[in-house]
Amino acid sequence: MKPTFIFPKQAGVAIIAALMVAALVASVAGLLMLRQQRALQQLEIRKDTAEARAATWSVLQLVRLTLRDDARAGQPDHLLKPWAVPIPEIKIENGAMSGRLTELNGRFNLANLLDKDGQLNPLGVAAFKKLLSNLGLPANLADNLAKHLQSKAVKENDKSKILPLVDVNELNQIEGFSIDIVRQIEPSIVALPVPTTLNVNFVSAEVLAAWVPKLSVSAAEQALTKRRSKYFSNVSELVDQLPKDSEVPQAMLAVNSQFFWADMGARFGKVFLQHRALLDRSKSEMPTVLWVRRIY
The missing domain is CATH 3.30.1300.30 (GSPII I/J protein-like)
Structure with missing residues (x-):
């Protein structure tokens, strides 16, 4: 029987093929391990x-x-x-x-721009104008907001009804408002589904002065200083701290939230x-x- 000879060139090809198979097997094994690891991570998450x-x-x-x-x-x-x-x-x-x-309830509720019938509340719009002024912002932004609300009016029982804002960030869609302006007034306002009273134990001086026509921010701050030692048990305790000619809308104020x-x-x-x-x-x-x- 004649011996079989493997020439150097053939031996080299065989070695390369063996290495390629080994690399492929290692690659597949590594891929399977990686997938298993990711699956375990996803399961943990x-x-x-x-x-x-x-x-x-x-x-x-x-x-x-x-x-x-x-x-x-x-x-x-x-x-x-x-x-x-x-x-x-x-x-x-x-x-x-x-x-x-x-x-x-201590914030300016944008739903108070509307009355119970879903129409613009002139007192609420005026209060929002004053709040903007108290915060150093243009008061005419309140008019832009009022126009925006009117543009959202829907027909209900043959009557036009304005829907309140769903989120404060909706102000960013209104002419004149910007991200910076909204960020500035955001701590003072909130968008709730219905009009609310104002809790005098949480209200800021700027918001309180906005709802009291003849009240300045400084006078409101002075009246609210009493909260540092004891909260207001009723609205009258706050009213007694305000100037006599303030024209306080007591029905708007409360001590509960x-x-x-x-x-x-x-x-x-x-x-x-x-x-x-x-x-x-x-x-x-x-x-x-x-x-x-x-x-x-």
């Missing part, structure tokens, strides 16, 4: 996201219960209430959660979720959740 959402829901229910119990006490709402203190981040198993309630923002944060693993809910405490014993939005 989904697990953390589910836990974060569950924690957010728990914080929301806790906040609702807190506001319900507070309403049962029947006391004025003020800055020293337990719910007014933010909940710091609390460590729990595998994560952490936090919460904060923001009172909204119905609307709140609940900001809820949850952190699990690499997942951090932050949601904001609008709560209405005026319609039922348990505050109603009007909407929930993810803000981070």
